[in-house]
Amino acid sequence: MIRQNLLVTPKYALLNLEEIQVPEGKSKVEISVPEAKGLKLVKSRQSLTWLLRYGYEGKKESKVLGKYPDISLEDAIHLTLRYQAQLAKGINPFAEMQKQAAMPTLKEFFEKHYFPHAKQNKKSWKDDQSRFTNHLQETLGAVKIDQISPAMLTDTLAQVKESGCINATVNRTRALLSSILKMAFDRELIGQNPMMRVKKYVEKNQIERYLSEDELKRLMPILANPKAYGIENQIIIGIVEMLLLTGARKGEVLHLKWADLDLSNHLWKLNENKSGKPRIIQLNTEAQRIVRGMSRKHEYVFANPETGQPFNDIRKTFQKILNAADIQNFRIHDLHHNFASMAVNNGCDIYVVQHLLGHASPTTTQRYAHLQQDTLRNASELLANRINRARPDQAI
Template identity: 50%
Template sequence: MASQTMDKYTLPAGKSKHEFSVPHVKGLRVCVSTKNKTFMQRYTFAGKKHCVVLGRYPDMDLIEAISKVQANDQKIAQGINPNQSKEEGHSQDVLFRHFTQNIYLPAVKPHKKSYSDDESRIRIHLIPVLGKKKLSDITSAELSQLLANKQQEEKLSNATVNRIRALLSSIFNLAIDHDLILINPVSRVKKFKENNQIERYLTEGELKRLVDVLTQPSQFDIQNLRIVSIVKFLLLTGVRKREAMDIQWSDVNLATGEWLLKQNKSGKARRISLSKDALGILQRLPKIGTYIFANPLTQKPYADIRKTFEKIMKAADIDQIRIHDLRHNFASLAVNSGESLYVVQRLLGHASPQTTQRYAHLQQSTLRDASEKIAHVISSQAT
């Protein structure tokens, strides 16, 4: 009978997790995921809402879960919190600080390219607020407030706040995999709206001034020529910052200019044919280690080049531009030179043509100019 009842709790279409209330048993829930079914109890103690994991089906059946709820209700009536009466060290007592530092970060370090970003965001943005809290006690409302404070008080951009939100979601998903919690509280935290359609392109005058600074950096008191080379390379190739900074000598055929980009955002390797100017930048650099654009002091890739980048842009009198905008500028120049969106997609390494479609308005401008030129030729024939 209990087994037949449990068969009714199945995932709704399109969902990966869902929580069901059990009729006539106050507080008892069946949490269904793609992996398992778990019993839990929701209750209020001393004015605060709590959630306690009872067991996993079929190790625990419905009758046992109901019996456990009734036993917990008796404890609550006696002024005992079932969630705090468990022995020390139980999964319900795992702190956010302990989980992130001792479980999450070691788990993602071997394979996550953004590991260093995760580590710094956890240390700077999350530990100070959530570090001493139990994973099971952290609520959606608390996380919403944390992210709102990051945006409003600390003035982080919506995109940066969303990266922190995504990190939190990954952390709690791993906690679910470790049977420490049942529901990811981030699932009820709304994303901040990002305007990804705003791209910054260099004007003809800005591009000329930037090339002047990159050609003669010493005249502008810019001493780090390695980072100057990185900026030149980004300008000429349109690749992502990390793709350029992590390039190794073994990845490039310096004779043919063919670059095998092994690690990229899409997760698929791709081959890039470097222009003569881009290849010339690499050929002129001295080999000081494995990485082409290595920091001479560490022989490792630079962690951050923003300080020198901002100095370069200030010398060129260019405002409100990010490193990633050099990629947008590369796409703009390609489209306005008459290249098709398919070619631009291949140049930028976009996995989907929809991503490249954001540059379609530039192509329409070019086509409109061409149409006007044709119309002018025709109208000029009129007598």
């Protein structure tokens, strides 16, 4: 290769650029540009290419900047000056560009790294998938994961809230984002988790719904004789009774297998609960009666007789039960709350209720431990009576 000097005007207009000739017997010629250290124009018989020669960490390197005329001389000089300034600070701009080009977007990282991990390790992976699709993909999916800022996260969560979601849903979305970004931090794609600077939304964790004594009295006749109220599915009736009597979660009852039961010792062995830990549910007499009334034809105790598998949805029949009992604004999961409330109001210690429900912490149990007014009034009267017994006799 033959190297020559290139004459340049003050406005960076090449003189006789098209007339530069490649010498006979050579494949190309390399011409230096005085205005920018290391900038070369390499002319072959087919093309003109901008090349930057530079030193980094004691090694000589080179980088093709692009073709002429796609990149003008003025642009090539500006690029070179910018790159040389970074090199002078000990930064390799081309390594940084390569790193940035390989940096995944939030959507790419979710699909390639986070979601496969969640699918293997989380029972709630479908919830993660749904939250990402519904709340995050459109707003943050195309953003490079190292470019996500606390302000972006705050704005995204505000949009989730404005879409009509309650604070708890916003916080679950926040938790998903935090988990994704923590994994990115662990993989050294980002320097810190920006979610650490984004506050949670305030949640009202107190129980809002449980069965009153009157509602319970209206409910039990329907469960005892559902056909009299036009309800034919006895298996779903059994599921509702099981939820009411054990405080178990809907998914746990729906997926109860005969192999999980030790009826001789009145035990239901759960391999794992919501937190992923095994636990045992003590089956009371009524729960045992319900289980023994189910067919053993299928693997699941409360199997759909048409498929042999758990029911996909029991809400339609559950609503018929509520309508027959004239019970309003009551969800299936409220039966879980109701069990805790009834246990506490009937004198069960919070520690006992914690283990009945399979909670890892009594703090979680406390959320469901709604005390009825009669319980509070009786406790207050009890204390007042003890105080009064200590009073001296009043003189008449």
